[in-house]
Amino acid sequence: MDDDKPANDSALQARIAELKQEHEDLGAAVDALAAQSRPDQLRIMRLKRRKLALRDQIVALENRLTPDIIA
Numbered sequence: 001m002d003d004d005k006p007a008n009d010s011a012l013q014a015r016i017a018e019l020k021q022e023h024e025d026l027g028a029a030v031d032a033l034a035a036q037s038r039p040d041q042l043r044i045m046r047l048k049r050r051k052l053a054l055r056d057q058i059v060a061l062e063n064r065l066t067p068d069i070i071a
Contacts, residue, residue: 012061013065016058019054019057022054023054023055023058026050029047030044030048030051033047
């Protein structure tokens with residue numbers, strides 16, 4: 001059962017990297033929309049909400065990688 005742990009960890013790290021890249025891309029999209037002369041506030045709000053959801057997913061996956069040590 002422990003033999004699957006390194007493979008599982010690398011899969012989680014790959015997924016985290018994908019989510020971080022998407023998070024950065026959304027940040028760039030929000031910045032580009034905000035820089036327009038008449039920014040679409042609804043679209044910006046939706047992108048920011050998606051960005052926050054991605055951050056939550058990233059944190060949840062990172063917590064799965066680190067052991068829960070109770071001191």
